[in-house]
Structure formats: structure tokens, C-alpha cells
Amino acid sequence: MSSTATEVLVVGGGQAGIAMSEHLGEYGVPHIVLERDRVAERWRTSRWDSLVANGPAWHDRFPNLEFPCDPDAFPTKEEVAAYLARYAEKIDAPIRTGVEVTSVTKNVGEPGFRVGTSEGTIHARYVVAATGPFQKPVIPAVIPEAAPVRQIHSSTYANPRQLPDGAVLVIGAGSSGVQIADELRRSGREVHLAVGPHDRPPRRYRGRDFVWWLGVLNKWEAATPPQGAEHVTIAVSGARGGHTVDFRDLAADGITLVGTAESYADGKVRFADDLGQNIAQGDANHLSLLREADAYVARNGLDLPEEPEAHRLRPDPACVTDPVRELDLAEAGVTSVVWATGFTQDYGWLKVDAFDENGRPRHRRGISSEPGVFFLGLPWQSRRGSSFLWGVWHDARFLADHIMIRRSYRAYGSPDAPATA
Numbered sequence: 001m002s003s004t005a006t007e008v009l010v011v012g013g014g015q016a017g018i019a020m021s022e023h024l025g026e027y028g029v030p031h032i033v034l035e036r037d038r039v040a041e042r043w044r045t046s047r048w049d050s051l052v053a054n055g056p057a058w059h060d061r062f063p064n065l066e067f068p069c070d071p072d073a074f075p076t077k078e079e080v081a082a083y084l085a086r087y088a089e090k091i092d093a094p095i096r097t098g099v100e101v102t103s104v105t106k107n108v109g110e111p112g113f114r115v116g117t118s119e120g121t122i123h124a125r126y127v128v129a130a131t132g133p134f135q136k137p138v139i140p141a142v143i144p145e146a147a148p149v150r151q152i153h154s155s156t157y158a159n160p161r162q163l164p165d166g167a168v169l170v171i172g173a174g175s176s177g178v179q180i181a182d183e184l185r186r187s188g189r190e191v192h193l194a195v196g197p198h199d200r201p202p203r204r205y206r207g208r209d210f211v212w213w214l215g216v217l218n219k220w221e222a223a224t225p226p227q228g229a230e231h232v233t234i235a236v237s238g239a240r241g242g243h244t245v246d247f248r249d250l251a252a253d254g255i256t257l258v259g260t261a262e263s264y265a266d267g268k269v270r271f272a273d274d275l276g277q278n279i280a281q282g283d284a285n286h287l288s289l290l291r292e293a294d295a296y297v298a299r300n301g302l303d304l305p306e307e308p309e310a311h312r313l314r315p316d317p318a319c320v321t322d323p324v325r326e327l328d329l330a331e332a333g334v335t336s337v338v339w340a341t342g343f344t345q346d347y348g349w350l351k352v353d354a355f356d357e358n359g360r361p362r363h364r365r366g367i368s369s370e371p372g373v374f375f376l377g378l379p380w381q382s383r384r385g386s387s388f389l390w391g392v393w394h395d396a397r398f399l400a401d402h403i404m405i406r407r408s409y410r411a412y413g414s415p416d417a418p419a420t421a
């Protein structure tokens with residue numbers, strides 16, 4: 001076990017840790033990035049086999065490196081992991097892999113932190129927690145563990161072959177839930193999909209991908225989450241070359257849509273009476289984006305082909321107008337449940353005063369309430385794009401700038417401290 005010292009200790013070697021390292025490196029700030037597994041581990045092992053990026057290669061990337069593929073293609077998860085590993089090499093990021101941070105405690109009587117790791121102690125002036133927006137799978141307590149059905153979270157779903165024979169209930173209709181349900185249906189399974197509130201932008205409209213529309217309409221920059229939601233679920237898919245998620249298509253393919261899973265008793269799952277409303281709100285979100293896009297085209301005099309048919313939605317399918325409210329799992333042959341219900345964070349190792357009464361990071365744009373501790377990559381850290389590949393890079397720059405400002409004050413009057421800001 002060794003003991004070393006550095007100025008900034010970055011915890012996590014995903015896109016956030018790499019982006020942080022790039023900016024610190026450019027400023028010449030001594031730092032170390034610790035990653036308990038491999039660089040971009042979550043893209044390697046916490047995503048299903050067929051996953052591709054939700055955004056095209058030209059968009060879902062850092063500014064200083066392009067993907068080595070068609071810019072309009074959707075990179076596979078392996079390509080995203082390889083991209084991040086290549087990026088870390090390109091910037092010569094000081095990443096130590098296979099080292100887990102087990103504790104961070106504040107020094108007493110002197111600034112800085114003592115960082116306990118699986119390979120000894122590191123003393124750091126600043127700590128950046130870049131351990132991901134989506135760390136700990138959330139499975140709502142609806143179906144007891146002892147129920148006679150296999151239950152997994154989307155983060156451990158790999159492919160249809162992994163599940164026992166039989167029908168599947170997928171719960172959650174964000175990008176993960178709809179893609180997993182679609183894949184299971186295409187593999188020949190009977191599928192029920194529990195649909196909660198969601199946004200569903202068009203994959204492409206008037207010749208442009210939705211990531212472009214959200215960009216030009218300034219929606220990735222939105223600073224406030226929609227009321228009641230920290231992370232709004234966007235149902236989009238880059239699968240099979242990318243397509244708009246329309247729940248009518250999923251129903252037409254044989255998926256039975258149901259409302260939010262509410263309770264379980266005697267082998268039966270009950271669903272809320274909210275399916276029609278959730279579909280209608282998703283449709284409203286879809287149509288309002290089309291209208292905003294049209295207004296943008298008109299305002300800017302752009303020559304983009306009109307697409308009036310995109311505004312015409314087909315009637316709701318029978319499973320929406322007359323929804324199943326109760327599903328007897330055995331009777332329906334349901335042998336597994338896939339919970340695509342999101343994630344929470346786990347900062348048990350960060351033993352400082354940077355959390356609110358609910359254990360959530362207390363911060364402003366990543367600057368925590370504990371001086372010297374920063375968060376990076378949180379959902380809505382500064383804007384809607386914060387937890388995404390292209391967004392985190394800008395939040396990292398903001399934190400690096402902030403660290404440089406702190407250093408410049410420290411430098412004043414001190415012969416040892418860094419001399420420049």
C-alpha cells in the first residue's frame with residue numbers, strides 16, 4: 001500500500017473523468033484519474049449487446065475527436081467504449097485503472113482530502129466525483145423478490161436468449177424500455193410494455209435528426225428539469241439505423257401496451273389507469289416539437305423539405321383505448337420482468353458535507369457545498385445535456401475553470417502554491 005499526493009483526484013474513468021482530465025491537463029494542473037475497472041466500463045458491461053448510441057456519431061462525441069465512421073451512423077456500444085479509450089490515450093490522461101476509491105475524508109486543520117483506495121492512500125487538494133449519472137439500478141418495490149417470475153434490471157439485460165422461455169413484461173418506456181421490448185418482440189416473445197410519462201421526439205424531421213433540432217431550438221441547454229422530473233425520459237432509438245418511437249408501431253408489431261405498474265398481489269400485476277394519458281402527453285410533446293421546428297425553419301428561411309404527414313398521428317390501438325389493468329403473470333405465460341426504470345447514485349464512499357437530507361448531491365453546476373469537492377456528469381448538472389457525451393465536456397471545462405480560480409487565490413502571498421490562474 002502506497003501513499004501519494006496530487007492536486008486533483010478524479011474518481012471515475014468514463015466520459016466525465018476523461019473530459020475532466022482533458023481540461024485539467026490543458027491547464028497543467030497535476031491530477032490523477034482513478035477507475036475501478038476499465039476506461040468506459042459501463043459501455044462495455046452495463047449495456048445490452050445490441051445497444052447503439054442514441055445520437056448519431058457527428059453529435060454524440062467530444063469536440064476534439066470524431067468517430068471513425070459515417071457521421072450519421074449510430075455507433076455501437078463497443079465503438080463508444082473504443083472512442084473513449086482512444087480519447088484517453090490521445091490526451092494522455094493519467095488514468096489508473098483497476099483502482100477503486102473506497103473513502104474520501106476531509107483533512108482536519110489543513111485543506112484537502114485523504115482518499116482511501118484499493119491500492120493505498122492519496123492526498124488531494126480537490127476531489128471530482130465523476131462516477132456517473134446512472135450508478136445504481138432502481139427497481140420500484142412492486143413485485144416481491146419471491147414472486148415466481150425472473151426479475152432483472154435493464155442494466156443487466158444482455159439479449160433475449162438470456163431470459164427463460166415465455167412472455168416478458170418490460171416496465172418503463174424510456175429509450176431502454178422501448179428498445180428492449182422491441183428486441184424481445186422481434187425475437188418472437190410475447191411482450192407487455194408498461195408505459196409511463198415520456199417525451200418522444202421524432203427521430204428525423206424535415207431531413208434533420210432530433211439531436212439537431214434540440215440543439216438549434218436550445219433545448220439541450222435548458223437549465224431546469226421539467227417539473228417533478230430530474231431526468232426526463234426521452235423515448236428515442238438508434239436501433240436498426242434509427243427510427244421514431246411511436247407506441248402505435250410497437251402495438252402494431254404485437255406488443256401489448258399497459259399503464260404504469262402499480263401493485264402486485266396473488267400473481268397479478270395491476271397497472272394504473274394512465275396509459276391513454278401517457279401516450280397522449282408523449283404525442284403532444286412530439287407534435288409540439290414539430291411545430292417548433294416548423295417555426296424555426298420559417299424564421300430562418302431554411303430550405304428543408306416539408307413533412308406534413310409527420311403531424312398526422314394514427315388512431316390509438318385497442319390496447320390503449322381499452323387497456324389491460326390487471327395481468328395474471330402465470331396465465332399470460334410471463335416468466336420474466338425487465339425493469340427499465342432508471343438509476344440512482346451511490347456516493348457512500350464520499351464522506352463529506354456535500355449531500356442534502358435525501359442523500360442527493362448538494363451543488364451548483366457541480367460545485368458542491370463541501371469546498372474542494374465537485375460533481376461531474378450528474379443529470380441536469382447545469383443543463384439537459386449534462387449527462388450526455390457532448391454535454392459533460394462543457395461542464396468539465398466549467399469545473400476546471402473554477403479550480404483555476406481557486407488556485408489563483410491560493411497563489412496570492414504563498415511561495416509554494418501555483419503561481420498562475
Ligand SMILES: Cc1cc2nc3c(=O)[nH]c(=O)nc-3n(C[C@H](O)[C@H](O)[C@H](O)COP(=O)(O)OP(=O)(O)OC[C@H]3O[C@@H](n4cnc5c(N)ncnc54)[C@H](O)[C@@H]3O)c2cc1C
Binds near residue numbers: 016036
Ligand atoms: C442505456 C444507456 C444508453 C445511453 N446512451 C447514450 C448515448 O447514446 N449518448 C450519450 O451521450 N449518452 C448516453 N447515455 C448517457 C451517458 O452518456 C452514460 O450514462 C455515460 O456512461 C455516463 O458517463 P460518465 O462518465 O458520467 O459515467 P460512467 O460511464 O458511469 O463512468 C463512471 C465510472 O466510474 C467508475 N467508478 C464508480 N465508482 C468508483 C469508485 N468508487 N472508484 C473508482 N471508480 C469508480 C465506474 O466503474 C465507471 O467506469 C446512455 C446511458 C444509458 C444508461
